Amino acid sequence: MGMSAKDERCASPTDEEWPEVEKAEKLARGAALKWASGVFYRPEKLEGLGHYRNRETQRNSSIQSRLKSTVQSYLEGVSTGLEQLRSAVQEVQSVCQDMGAARWALLDCADRFQGLQQMRALMAEHVQLASVVQVLPQLFSVHEVFSHTLQLLRGRRLLEAHAELMMMEHLRDDILSQLHLRGLSGAQATVLSYFSGLQELNESLAKQLWGIVGSSLQLVREDPVLFVTAVRIIEREEKIDDTLLLDATFLPPGRPKGWRQKFYHVLQETITAAHFNAVRMDAEGPGLARHLAALQRDIVAELRVVKDLMVQCVPAHYNILSVCTATYHRALSSHLQDILREDLDKQALFLLLEWVLRMYPSPEVMGHPDLLPEVDVSSLGPLVSPELVDQTERKYVEKVKASVLEWMQRTLEVEFKEWFREEEPEMDHQGFFQSALPVIVVQMLSENIQVASLITDSLQQKVYNMALEELEAFLGRLREVLVQCGKEHQKDRTVPKHYVPYLLAMLNNNLALSSSIPSLHPNAACREVPASLRAALDKIQKKACQLLLEELLLDLQPLYAQLPSRKWLSGPQLVNSMCEVIDKYTKDFSHVRKPAFTLLLMESELLVVSQYLRALMQKKMVCKSKEERGQLCERLLQDATQLRELFCSLGLDRRQQSLEAVFALQELICLKDPALLSLEVLGFITKYPDASDEHISTLLDLRGDISKDVRHLVLEMMAQNPQPLPEGYRPIFSTILVPAPEQPFCLRKAKCA
Structure with missing residues (x-):
């Protein structure tokens, strides 16, 4: 409720x-x-009510007992805490009373302490006076010690002089330190003035020390004691510097002296001045070679002295050998860069490159057995930067290029000057005409490439590339001179007297150059003639062949002028004369090596055939009868047969000849039934697709019996059956114009000069 x-x-x-x-x-x-x-939801359960009541009563009693126990324990703890707090309050009150009493006692004594202040000041003054009295004997003897120290320095008794100098400095610095601690900075000027002689002594001692260090390389060989003395003094000063630097409260004037760094500086300046700050040397010719040889000798000799003698005279932490080695390396690097800034000739550039890249790290200089293993030149870095080496290599290549250009021009002038001699060109042991031009040119280029290989592969490659470029330019100039010589000869065929033999020698020279060029490449696995250079050689060969064939044509021209004619039909005299001229020239051609000889033979045969056909197309003759047409057929057959046999005897295979065109033409002329002419012409143009309708029309005119209808039929058949030029076809008719004006013969695929 x-x-x-x-x-x-x-x-x-x-x-x-x-x-x-x-x-x-x-x-x-x-x-x-x-x-x-x-x-108790059922009545029978009420019987156990008494039992449940007793059990719950016991449980309640147990719980109440535990609660009472817990509360009792808690109350006891609270009582203890209260007792302790009560005791602490009493103690605090007692302390407060004691502190109050002490405070009153101190206030009572404050007046008495004021009287002790005067006693404190008197005591400080007494301490100062006692210190002054203690050092008075030393202060009175300062100037006397100065004089004595100066005498010791003049007598080079450096250790004794330095000991007295340190004593005086210690006295001065101690006085200055005391003044500094007491805030009496105004009195420091008086002390410094009194000890001013120390500055002079320091300067005098330092002057002698640096003079000794500057002569150290000589002294360690003659009088190492003096050098060791100087090093000992420097080390004493370094220790004093280190001690004073650790105490940051006061640093005396002139400190730190830093004499060890000054030692390194003087030593480095001495080395630099002795070898690299001298008067300007001759940067060309033997002068540079002598200078580099002197550097090589002096550097090795002095580093040996440092390694064998000076190292024993200085502490190990000086690393004196490394310092001297680095000094030589650094000074030499700067010195060589100064030389390389000048306008050097080819020889000087080569000497410098060889010395820097080959000689310097070799056993002759830094890799000398007496310097190993302590001296490691690889740890010093490059003597000259890769960029400067590349720049120097390019300068060298430019100088070599100028020299090569001049030499080649002189060779070219000498070569064509010999053309006007009274003698034929020289022959080799096989009877081939030749001159010294290929040997001179290739040997000159090869020597420059080989010389460059003594330095670096990169320089050799640069010179090789330059050599090929200059050779290509030389071949271009050679062809120009050849063209000019050909023009002069056309004006007067008697000059030069041995024009043809020298042209043949030029062909042999061209072959010799072509076979020698691969040997110039530094790498045997990459010995190929570049395409541009091969093209230049090909142009020379074509031009020489063209000039030779023009000579042949000039001698054949009078004979071709008589063809066709009744006189020509009367007998073989004309073809016999042609064979004599051809035979004469081919005998000269035999002085050319086989590749060029075969080319000349093929081009000569093509020239003979094309000029023969050209002469037939001049419309000088038309057959007036069947008998005359038969005579023409017989003459064509005999001429073609005789010429074919001649070229076969000279070594030209029938498959390489163009005379088959004359035989085919002979069949056209000999055809008895004009109605079959269209079929015959179709076969003809199939073999010779470069024959035009003008060519066929002109050739048919020779027959004298072709009507307009037949001609129209033949030409219409040709128009309906155009023939493509097969690959590798040797053109014959495309070089013949109808009517054909006189013009110089040109090699196929090449322009006339």
Whole structure:
């Protein structure tokens, strides 16, 4: 049941203060009621009510006992804490009373302490005066010590002089330190003035020390004691510097002296001045070679002295050998860069490149057995930067290029000057015409490439590339001179006297050059003639062949002028004369090596055939009868047969000849039935697709019996059956114009000069 309003108003203050208790009690009553209703829901269960009551009574008693025990333990702890707090309060009150008493006692003694201040000042003054009195004997003897130290320095008794100098510096620095600590900085100027002689002594000692260091390489061989003394003094000063630097409160004037760094600086300056700051040397010719040889000798000799003698005279941490080696390396690098800035000739550039890249790291200089293994040149870096090496190599190549150009021009002038001699060109042991031009040119280029190989592969490759470029340019100039010589000869065929033999020698020279060029390449696996150079060689060969064939044509021209004619039909005299001229020239051609000889033979045969056909197409003759046409056929057959036998005897295979065109033409002329002419012409143009309708029409005119209808039929048949040029076909008719004006013969696929 819930409480009434009156009960709620009469609730105790405790319940109002602790609402959780009321809530807990309600929950407990509800739980108990729920348990009882579950247990006693049947009447027979009420018999055990007494048993349940006893059990719950015992449980409540047990819980109350534990609660009482817990509350009792808690109250005992609270009581103990309160007792301790009460004791602490009493102690704090006692301490406060004692501190108050002490405060009153101190206030009572403050007036008495004021009287001790004067005693403190007197004591400080007494201490200062005592210090001054203690050092007075030393202060009075300062100037006397200065004089004595100066005498010791003049007598080169450096260790004794330095000991007295250190003593005076210690005295001065101690006084200055005391003044500094007491804030008497104004008195420091007086002390410094009194000890001003120390500066002079320091300078005098330093001057002697640096003079000794500057002569160290000589002294360690003659009088190492003096050098060792200088090093000992420098080390003493370094220790003083280190000690003073650790005490950051006061640093005396002139400190740190840094004499060890000065030692390195003087040594480096001495080395640099001795070899690299001398008067300007001759940068060309033997002067540079002598200078480099002197550097090589001096560097090795002095580094040996450092390694064998000086290292023993200085502490190990000086790393004196490494310092000297790096100094030589750095100074030499700067010195060589200064030389390379000048305008050097080819020889000087080569000497410098060889010395820098080959000699310097070799056993002759830095890799000398007496310097190993302590001296490691690989750790020093390059003597000259790769960029400067590349720039120097390019300068060298430009100088070599100028030299090669001049030499080749002189060779070219000498070569064509010999053309106007009274003698034929020289022959080799096989009877082939030749001159010294290929040997001179190839040997000159090869020597420059081989010389470059003594330096680096990159320089050799640069020179090789330059050599090929200059050779190609030389071949271009050679062809120009050849063309000019041909023009001069056309004006007067008696000059030069041995024009043909020299042209043949030129062909042999061209072959010699072509076979020698691969040997120029530094790498045997890459020995191919570049396409541009091969083209230049091909142009020379074609031009020489063209000039030779023009000579042949000039001698054959009078004979071709008589063809066709009745005189020509009357007998073989004309072809006999042609064979004599051809035979004469081919005998000259035999002085050319086989590749060129075969080419000349093929082109000569093509020239003979094309000029023969050209002469037939001049419309000088038309057969007036069947008998005359038969005579023409017989003449054509005999001429072609005789010429074919001649070229076969000279070594030209029938498959390489063009005379078959004359035989085919002879069949056209000999055809008895004009009605079959279209078929015959079709076979003819199938073999010779470059024959035009003008060519066929002109050739048919020779027969004298072709009507307009037949001609029209033949030409129409040709128009309906155009023939493509097969691959590798040697053109014959395309070089013949109808009517054909006189013009110089040109090699196929090449322009006339």
